[in-house]
Amino acid sequence: xxxxxxxxxxxxxxxxxxxxxxxxxxxxxxxxxxxxxxxxxxxxxxxxxxxxxxxxxxxxxxxxxxxxxxxxxxxxxxxxxxxxxxxxxxxxxxxxxxxxxxxxxxxxxxxxxxxxxxxxxxxxxxxxxxxxxxxxxxxxxxxxxxxxxxxxxxxxxxxxxxxxxxxxxxxxxxxxxxxxxxxxxxxxxxxxxxxxxxxxxxxxxxxxxxxxxxxxxxxxxxxxxxxxxxxxxxxxxxxxxxxxxxxxxxxxxxxxxxxxxxxxxxxxxxxx
Amino acid sequence: xxxxxxxxxxxxxxxxxxxxxxxxxxxxxxxxxxxxxxxxxxxxxxxxxxxxxxxxxxxxxxxxxxxxxxxxxxxxxxxxxxxxxxxxxxxxxxxxxxxxxxxxxxxxxxxxxxxxxxxxxxxxxxxxxxxxxxxxxxxxxxxxxxxxxxxxxxxxxxxxxxxxxxxxxxxxxxxxxxxxxxxxxxxxxxxxxxxxxxxxxxxxxxxxxxxxxxxxxxxxxxxxxxxxxxxxxxxxxxxxxxxxxxxxxxxxxxxxxxxxxxxxxxxxxxxxxxxxxxxxxxxxxxxxxxxxxxxxxxxxxxxxxxxxxxxxxxxxxxxxxxxxxxxxxxxxx
Numbered sequence: 001x002x003x004x005x006x007x008x009x010x011x012x013x014x015x016x017x018x019x020x021x022x023x024x025x026x027x028x029x030x031x032x033x034x035x036x037x038x039x040x041x042x043x044x045x046x047x048x049x050x051x052x053x054x055x056x057x058x059x060x061x062x063x064x065x066x067x068x069x070x071x072x073x074x075x076x077x078x079x080x081x082x083x084x085x086x087x088x089x090x091x092x093x094x095x096x097x098x099x100x101x102x103x104x105x106x107x108x109x110x111x112x113x114x115x116x117x118x119x120x121x122x123x124x125x126x127x128x129x130x131x132x133x134x135x136x137x138x139x140x141x142x143x144x145x146x147x148x149x150x151x152x153x154x155x156x157x158x159x160x161x162x163x164x165x166x167x168x169x170x171x172x173x174x175x176x177x178x179x180x181x182x183x184x185x186x187x188x189x190x191x192x193x194x195x196x197x198x199x200x201x202x203x204x205x206x207x208x209x210x211x212x213x214x215x216x217x218x219x220x221x222x223x224x225x226x227x228x229x230x231x232x233x234x235x236x237x238x239x240x241x242x243x244x245x246x247x248x249x250x251x252x253x254x255x256x257x258x259x260x261x262x263x264x265x266x267x268x269x270x271x272x
Numbered sequence: 273x274x275x276x277x278x279x280x281x282x283x284x285x286x287x288x289x290x291x292x293x294x295x296x297x298x299x300x301x302x303x304x305x306x307x308x309x310x311x312x313x314x315x316x317x318x319x320x321x322x323x324x325x326x327x328x329x330x331x332x333x334x335x336x337x338x339x340x341x342x343x344x345x346x347x348x349x350x351x352x353x354x355x356x357x358x359x360x361x362x363x364x365x366x367x368x369x370x371x372x373x374x375x376x377x378x379x380x381x382x383x384x385x386x387x388x389x390x391x392x393x394x395x396x397x398x399x400x401x402x403x404x405x406x407x408x409x410x411x412x413x414x415x416x417x418x419x420x421x422x423x424x425x426x427x428x429x430x431x432x433x434x435x436x437x438x439x440x441x442x443x444x445x446x447x448x449x450x451x452x453x454x455x456x457x458x459x460x461x462x463x464x465x466x467x468x469x470x471x472x473x474x475x476x477x478x479x480x481x482x483x484x485x486x487x488x489x490x491x492x493x494x495x496x497x498x499x500x501x502x503x504x505x506x507x508x509x510x511x512x513x514x515x516x517x518x519x520x521x522x523x524x525x526x527x528x529x530x531x532x533x534x535x536x537x538x539x540x541x542x543x544x545x546x547x548x549x550x551x552x553x554x555x556x557x558x559x560x561x562x563x564x565x566x567x568x569x570x571x572x573x574x575x576x577x578x579x580x581x582x583x584x585x586x587x588x589x590x591x592x593x594x595x596x597x598x599x600x601x602x603x604x605x
């Protein structure tokens with residue numbers, strides 16, 4: 001009885017989570033006439049791929065590539081800056097416990113709603129002539145993900161027993177060597193988990209991309225898909241097809257990184 | 273100029289707390305020195321200072337005649353064995369042992385040869401392909417030792433290396449360690465709170481308390497001629513009886529084995545009552561109450577006394593230690 005209840009609750013949660021995705025996928029496969037059928041054609045309809053070819057018409061491929069470049073670029077940049085910063089905060093002695101203060105300040109940048117920074121960001125990027133550019137957006141996304149990287153990685157570094165690093169130093173290793181050859185291999189699951197989160201955030205981001213790009217040259221997928229809502233019509237089928245395609249990379253990446261994700265997220269709880 | 277390791281007035285503070293206060297020690301090349309003391313006495317901090325993991329606030333460290341006080345840990349040519357073994361979890365046993373040579377950019381064939389040699393010596397040959405987590409505690413301990421000896425450093429530091437092993441393995445490894453150190457003849461500093469380890473391993477013991485060295489001497493002298501009441505009470509199990517002599521400014525010390533017991537009255541002996549008898553198998557400890565005084569005596573195996581039974585005891589006159597009550601220092605015999 002208890003088990004049945006558990007499964008029922010899990011099933012309900014699953015249904016709620018899956019329903020929009022299911023709807024998106026079916027819409028992308030339905031002919032226009034089936035999309036608005038009443039009662040809705042839940043399961044039975046004549047599938048078509050016309051919306052997919054429709055979606056790939058125009059700049060969709062360019063948007064897709066923009067998103068890929070932006071997500072990977074900003075993730076790599078955030079890791080390159082954030083990982084050494086986190087290691088420094090976790091391991092080195094700072095006068096007057098300043099590592100706690102600095103870490104607090106870094107975190108505090110995430111405490112305000114992102115929208116409040118949009119006007120200054122817009123002005124700064126305009127002055128730097130980085131509006132409508134992937135470089136500009138990469139910088140913004142990197143800044144956005146950096147606190148997250150620092151805080152997550154700091155937790156993972158804290159889990160590495162200090163004595164292992166000290167042993168490496170006595171064995172003749174430099175500080176950089178300790179980080180590269182001893183510590184990073186040990187926090188690999190944490191590194192993977194952090195990268196996945198950064199990628200997902202950058203991949204899905206809509207607001208900044210919408211405001212900081214006005215031409216198609218630097219537009220990302222979420223903005224590109226939304227631009228299918230025009231004054232004259234809403235192309236539901238094409239939008240859904242584009243949405244499905246946009247979901248795939250994250251889905252694939254997350255499932256590949258899954259074994260790291262689970263270990264990474266539980267690394268803080270159980271000593272490895 | 274001297275060989276070996278020399279500490280000259282080392283002081284280390286954490287904030288306002290002095291963990292190590294003006295410690296001076298000299299160890300000859302090949303000597304086995306044990307730092308013995310209760311937890312928090314500064315022995316581990318001292319070891320970490322020598323390793324280069326902490327910087328001393330004052331003092332000089334010399335190794336093989338060279339001042340290494342301000343050198344990086346990696347440039348000191350010192351190997352350390354940690355209490356937790358601190359093996360590299362992501363490397364095989366062979367990689368763990370060979371790591372110090374790899375960092376020194378030695379060639380692959382040379383590393384492989386040396387690893388094999390050291391592994392054979394410590395009985396690890398069959399485990400070389402395993403990962404540390406697949407090994408037992410005793411095996412991990414050997415790997416840590418192998419990693420330390422492979423590059424023939426100028427000094428070994430060991431921070432309670434046996435304390436995570438079970439009692440039997442600990443005694444076994446203790447003997448092995450002693451023999452290994454004898455073969456290698458490399459100056460060794462070994463930190464422990466276990467006096468049995470200190471007595472059995474050391475050429476000389478430095479007994480520490482509150483960041484200071486209380487006595488630095490051979491195990492025999494530390495046991496038979498303790499420099500003050502702290503050393504007298506800390507070394508030896510059960511502890512030396514320390515009795516305040518009324519009417520003088522002297523504390524008397526007497527080891528339990530130097531307390532003579534009799535079931536019948538002897539002239540000049542003191543009468544007491546048995547508080548408790550503890551049978552240890554090879555001997556029996558008898559705790560006595562004589563007025564306000566409590567004395568532990570060591571009796572032969574199988575000597576049983578009832579609770580509250582009357583007994584007579586005396587201290588062997590030539591075995592009485594005398595300490596000044598004010599300074600707690602040993603008085604001249």
